[in-house]
Amino acid sequence: MIFHHILLQIFHNFNQERSISAPFHLLRGKRSGQTVQDVGIYQLHQYFGILPKLTRTKYNEELSTLIENQSLIVKDDGFYELTRNADEQLKKMQKLSLDGWHYRGNEHIYFARLSLIIQTLSHQRAGQMTFVPIQKDEQVQQWAKGFLKANQYKGGQLQPRLLNEIHSSLEQTNVEESGKNILILRLSGYGSSGLTWQQIGFQENMNDIDLQVIYIATLHNWMNIILANSEYFPLLHQMADGLRIKNPLTGSAFHSAELFNNGHSIEEISKIRNLKLSTIEDHIVELAMNEPHFKLEQFVSTVDIKKVFTAVDDYNTRKLKVLHEVVPHLTYFQLRLVLARGEQDAT
Known part of the structure; x- marks a missing residue:
């Protein structure tokens, strides 16, 4: 079943680091900071918002089927594990080319x-x-x-x-x-x-x-x-024409990005827009995800970028808490930037 394969692929990318509900929000295209950043951190652009009318009932039905056929184990804390059966199904997965991030239902x-x-x-x-x-x-x-x-x-x-x-x-x-x-x-x-x-x-x-x-x-x-x-x-x-989104930034992130590109610091943008510093950081992470020419080195050195992805590989995780223990001199904001940007800046 194609949809089951997509669910398993999303769960696989999340690497047991998000809850059982995370794919639901991703597929519906939820515009929360967490879901949007997960797209970049876990490289899930193609699936974002492809099923905006997916109901929780339908989603739960499909999850139940995955549990019944022993592909998925749901834990008491709301997280999950993929089984060997899931791994075998992923190997046989029919490859579909989707572009949810840029079409958004258009x-x-x-x-x-x-x-x-x-x-x-x-x-x-x-x-x-x-x-x-x-x-x-x-x-x-x-x-x-x-x-x-x-x-x-x-x-x-x-x-x-x-x-x-x-x-x-x-x-x-x-x-x-x-x-x-x-x-x-x-x-x-x-x-x-x-x-x-x-x-x-x-x-x-x-x-x-x-x-x-x-x-x-x-x-x-x-x-x-x-x-x-x-x-x-x-x-x-x-x-x-005009239906493929060239600038996928949310409205608020777009305004922050304009100020940033005009030379304002994160602190200055926070004061200008009267928004929390953490909110502006969310916007800059979103900008890093979407702007091909974004210079990550203005926030993180090339050496540290490589250290982060070495830690990702060594520990098989993208959890910020774990990565922060490995590279403690980097802030959570810097880690999020590196993960959202992807390994294109690690070479």
């Missing part, structure tokens, strides 16, 4: 736009322009109206151009055919409605949550192709 906006435009063009071709739109969101409807008008859909040439771009771009998208089929089955047109997850599950012999994960992975990869090749897919690029 892939659904792209597909909503696409599906409404396809539905409209299909009805236009049939000469039946009175229909119930598949997408109820007014913003999506207004966007689609603007797109259709700008691309002169009444001339009748938009549909073949769009279909050509869809076929061509999907051919270049390196995902399983099952993922592409799921996308097509979700589309509606004149005389045919898109299938529900339950209907597709019956047809593909898969459960709902696995289907949705494959669907999201397919959208992420497809959109990456479209956004990187705007000259070849101009229509699809219009639908996807």
Whole structure:
């Protein structure tokens, strides 16, 4: 089961250093400082926010299955252990390329736009322009109206151009055919409605949550192709443009980052923004995670960076308390910065 494999991978990355609830918050895209920093510390960017509507009930059901098949042991203190069975499953895990950190659920906006435009063009071709739109969101409807008008859909040439771009771009998208089929089955047109997850599950012999994960992975990869090749897919690029987040910083962290990049110290930012020093430190850690040109050496020496990752390897942990005992001259803030930045600065 694909979702089970993803859960096991997240638990594996957490290395028994987070509670049994941590993957739930990660998958839903919780914007708390702890969850956001866990993304960087444990290298879990691809899974962040891929299932924003995941319920606690559904999550607990899937955990129960992992416990029943002896992949996961939950301790009384709310933490966990992975079993040998889990290790074997991880070796067989189907590799899915996800980009939750940069899309944040915006892939659904792209597909909503696409599906409404396809539905409209299909009805236009049939000469039946009175229909119930598949997408109820007014913003999506207004966007689609603007797109259709700008691309002169009444001339009748938009549909073949769009279909050509869809076929061509999907051919270049390196995902399983099952993922592409799921996308097509979700589309509606004149005389045919898109299938529900339950209907597709019956047809593909898969459960709902696995289907949705494959669907999201397919959208992420497809959109990456479209956004990187705007000259070849101009229509699809219009639908996807602006939906991949270039600056994933939270609103408050963004303001602190601006001040920091303008030369203000952490202490100065704390006074300017009237926020606790620890809050500004959280923002700088988030900046280190997301800014490719962030200079970690302004806070931690290259020698100490290497010491931290040597300790990570030697003790098989990313727990700040343990690492602080190994390199006591570094503050917890410095340790968080190093871990959030990753080993790219350790070479």
